[in-house]
Amino acid sequence: MTTVQTSMSRRDFLRFSAALAGITALTACAAPGAAPAAGGESAAPATTGIELVFWGFADNRNKWYEALTETFKEEMPDVTIAIESFPYAEMHDKIQTALVAGSGAPDIGDIEIGRFGSFVRGDRVGFVDITDLLGADKELLFERSALAPWSWQGKNYGIGNELNACMLYYRHDVMAEQGFETPFATWEDVTNAGKSYLEQTGKAFIAPADNDWAYWWIISSAGGGFFNESGEVAFDSELGKRVLQMLHDWVHVDKIGIIAPGGNMYNQTYYGALAAGEFVIQLGAPWYQGFLKDNVQQLEGLWQMQPLPLFADGAGARTATHGGTGSCITEQCEHPDAAWAFLKHCNLTNEGVLRGFEMMNLFPTLSSAWDDPRMQFEDKYFNGQKPGEFIADLGDEMPPLYNSPYWPEVTTAFNNLALNPVMLDEKDVETAMAEAKDEAVRAMEG
Amino acid sequence: MAALSAWWRKHDRAIAPYLFVAPFLVLFFVFSIYPVLYSLYLSFFKATGLSSWQFIGLENYADLLSDRRFIKSVTNTSYYAAASVFLLSPLALLVAVGFNAGITRQLRGLYRVAYFVPVITSAVVIAMMFRMIFDEQYGLLNAMLGNVGIEPIPWLRSKSWAMPAIVVLGIWTYLGVNALYFLAGLQNIPHELTEAAAIDGANGWQTFFYITMPILRPVIMFVVVQAIIGSYNLFAQPLLLTNGGPQDATLFMTIYLYQVGFQQFKLGYASAIGYTLVLIVFTLSLINLLFFGAFRSSEE
Numbered sequence: 001m002t003t004v005q006t007s008m009s010r011r012d013f014l015r016f017s018a019a020l021a022g023i024t025a026l027t028a029c030a031a032p033g034a035a036p037a038a039g040g041e042s043a044a045p046a047t048t049g050i051e052l053v054f055w056g057f058a059d060n061r062n063k064w065y066e067a068l069t070e071t072f073k074e075e076m077p078d079v080t081i082a083i084e085s086f087p088y089a090e091m092h093d094k095i096q097t098a099l100v101a102g103s104g105a106p107d108i109g110d111i112e113i114g115r116f117g118s119f120v121r122g123d124r125v126g127f128v129d130i131t132d133l134l135g136a137d138k139e140l141l142f143e144r145s146a147l148a149p150w151s152w153q154g155k156n157y158g159i160g161n162e163l164n165a166c167m168l169y170y171r172h173d174v175m176a177e178q179g180f181e182t183p184f185a186t187w188e189d190v191t192n193a194g195k196s197y198l199e200q201t202g203k204a205f206i207a208p209a210d211n212d213w214a215y216w217w218i219i220s221s222a223g224g225g226f227f228n229e230s231g232e233v234a235f236d237s238e239l240g241k242r243v244l245q246m247l248h249d250w251v252h253v254d255k256i257g258i259i260a261p262g263g264n265m266y267n268q269t270y271y272g273a274l275a276a277g278e279f280v281i282q283l284g285a286p287w288y289q290g291f292l293k294d295n296v297q298q299l300e301g302l303w304q305m306q307p308l309p310l311f312a313d314g315a316g317a318r319t320a321t322h323g324g325t326g327s328c329i330t331e332q333c334e335h336p337d338a339a340w341a342f343l344k345h346c347n348l349t350n351e352g353v354l355r356g357f358e359m360m361n362l363f364p365t366l367s368s369a370w371d372d373p374r375m376q377f378e379d380k381y382f383n384g385q386k387p388g389e390f391i392a393d394l395g396d397e398m399p400p401l402y403n404s405p406y407w408p409e410v411t412t413a414f415n416n417l418a419l420n421p422v423m424l425d426e427k428d429v430e431t432a433m434a435e436a437k438d439e440a441v442r443a444m445e446g
Numbered sequence: 447m448a449a450l451s452a453w454w455r456k457h458d459r460a461i462a463p464y465l466f467v468a469p470f471l472v473l474f475f476v477f478s479i480y481p482v483l484y485s486l487y488l489s490f491f492k493a494t495g496l497s498s499w500q501f502i503g504l505e506n507y508a509d510l511l512s513d514r515r516f517i518k519s520v521t522n523t524s525y526y527a528a529a530s531v532f533l534l535s536p537l538a539l540l541v542a543v544g545f546n547a548g549i550t551r552q553l554r555g556l557y558r559v560a561y562f563v564p565v566i567t568s569a570v571v572i573a574m575m576f577r578m579i580f581d582e583q584y585g586l587l588n589a590m591l592g593n594v595g596i597e598p599i600p601w602l603r604s605k606s607w608a609m610p611a612i613v614v615l616g617i618w619t620y621l622g623v624n625a626l627y628f629l630a631g632l633q634n635i636p637h638e639l640t641e642a643a644a645i646d647g648a649n650g651w652q653t654f655f656y657i658t659m660p661i662l663r664p665v666i667m668f669v670v671v672q673a674i675i676g677s678y679n680l681f682a683q684p685l686l687l688t689n690g691g692p693q694d695a696t697l698f699m700t701i702y703l704y705q706v707g708f709q710q711f712k713l714g715y716a717s718a719i720g721y722t723l724v725l726i727v728f729t730l731s732l733i734n735l736l737f738f739g740a741f742r743s744s745e746e
Contacts, residue, residue, distance in 0.1 A: 118709060259603065262581060405495070408705070
């Protein structure tokens with residue numbers, strides 16, 4: 001047996017190591033370029049078909065997409081969809097960065113309603129205009145929830161599947177015990193019931209937040225919300241001021257309201273207080289129904305829903321939209337037709353949207369699905385009421401939503417200079433609104 | 447080929463070290479130096495959303511001077527930095543002196559762990575924890591204060607309390623690691639010096655001020671510079687705890703930079719904020735180094 005003795009001189013070692021280091025350096029250089037393009041085909045095992053990458057931030061939505069990729073395969077076997085999940089802010093930030101950089105964006109991205117505005121600030125939007133792809137299907141959609149929030153200058157850039165008709169939720173057991181007539185017809189009725197409740201129990205009735213504009217927005221959007229049709233600042237409308245005054249009075253004058261425990265409905269403290277019965281009324285979109293079920297299961301059967309009350313003189317609206325997420329095809333997508341086919345499968349087929357309704361409780365924007373028996377289920381959590389019935393009834397009354405590239409600046413100005421000073425420091429509503437408007441207009445000009 | 451081989455044999459010792467460090471340097475240039483320089487370049491442009499850029503010279507910097515939210519963010523960040531330097535650092539020194547003096551000899555290990563755990567805990571976890579601690583109605587802190595008859599404080603909802611709340615979080619997080627730096631410095635002080643001072647009749651305070659402090663000067667300088675840099679870079683904790691609110695009371699420069707860059711998508715303006723931050727940190731660090739005599743030669 002012969003043994004081959006291999007020895008390495010120091011010089012050989014040095015040469016070998018240097019070569020290795022050099023190769024590593026070159027590989028490091030090449031890595032970013034050689035990495036699979038997020039919009040591209042190289043991430044998957046060898047395939048002759050098309051692979052699309054879809055970025056989402058909401059787990060429930062991602063599960064819905066995952067489920068639909070299976071049925072989509074039957075429709076387009078050559079197309080594979082990879083659903084990738086990111087945290088909310090990170091996902092939007094990454095898409096923005098990738099669109100600026102010119103590479104690295106996914107084929108499709110889920111864009112939350114409040115983040116769409118920033119994408120329309122420049123010369124181009126960064127998403128594929130789907131107006132023509134939609135074609136006649138547009139008529140099947142509830143436009144104000146499905147398309148308007150992801151539209152700009154008459155063009156549609158995304159499609160959403162949630163008809164977010166806000167409602168008022170109340171503890172029917174408490175209302176019955178107190179002998180209050182429900183559903184409440186006017187906001188004045190709510191206030192009066194609250195006063196009586198406070199007198200009887202010493203407890204608060206409702207919990208608006210001091211720095212989360214949700215309540216203000218839900219009640220006042222009939223007056224234009226943050227912007228009017230022309231994109232101008234509109235939160236200081238008469239209705240807007242009236243609503244802010246009412247929120248202020250609930251907390252500081254009538255004392256029927258407490259500032260939302262934990263700040264808002266995204267905080268566990270809030271649900272702790274809700275479970276403890278520290279307040280018994282809540283406003284929210286249909287997705288809030290899921291929040292209630294997840295966070296205060298013990299209150300099953302004790303809640304009921306109703307349309308929003310109006311003011312005694314008829315001002316306001318019986319519903320409003322709040323929140324939502326739309327799917328947008330990015331400009332870096334090399335197969336926009338395939339991407340649209342998937343979005344169509346999710347949002348424009350009865351099976352797709354009903355799957356979403358079953359999985360997430362989200363009422364679809366596709367009108368052809370509304371008559372399906374599955375939409376008319378009785379919800380045990382809401383004392384056997386049918387959420388679908390309410391939403392279908394209220395949809396047509398939803399005030400329009402006017403999005404704007406300046407959404408972040410204007411909502412920040414409203415929060416900092418109007419809502420928070422009024423709710424926390426009891427600042428005069430007129431003055432606070434005027435100051436907030438000045439700041440918002442200044443920010444839009446800047 | 448032979449010529450190349452000969453050339454390599456001649457120069458390998460000179461070239462090899464550079465190749466060894468090349469992987470780090472390449473990555474460092476690509477992912478750190480290049481973006482930093484590119485950001486400086488970007489700060490001279492109006493680069494909003496997905497638009498072609500427009501060169502505007504120093505206009506972004508000029509706009510910052512009249513931007514109320516930016517000025518507020520500078521004031522807030524400086525408030526926190528001042529608390530880090532004048533409150534956190536002396537406290538850390540006190541803790542280190544306590545350890546060094548053996549006051550806690552029995553529980554030294556426990557205390558060291560307790561003080562060091564926050565340093566290795568994720569900023570997200572810390573922020574979440576403090577959100578619960580600072581809660582007005584159900585928070586641990588208000589429950590404790592309630593026991594001694596103090597009314598609940600709206601820590602995170604009040605303009606006046608939100609910043610002190612973040613300072614408390616900062617102290618909890620960074621006290622341990624700063625105490626560790628001081629402790630290392632204290633343990634390097636030769637025992638003979640303090641002994642000699644004691645023989646000469648110096649009391650504890652005199653030993654501390656005339657022996658310990660001067661010898662600790664480089665450590666103090668390091669801790670203060672670290673505190674300044676860390677304070678101006680603080681981001682995750684205030685973002686998660688208050689998101690800059692209420693009414694911008696805790697709007698740190700980093701949060702404003704993030705809001706402008708990503709929510710408002712004004713990349714040129716955000717870069718200008720970034721470079722202003724650099725300028726502030728650089729100037730303050732320089733002043734600190736001069737103050738502690740970092741540039742003085744040892745003979746002086």
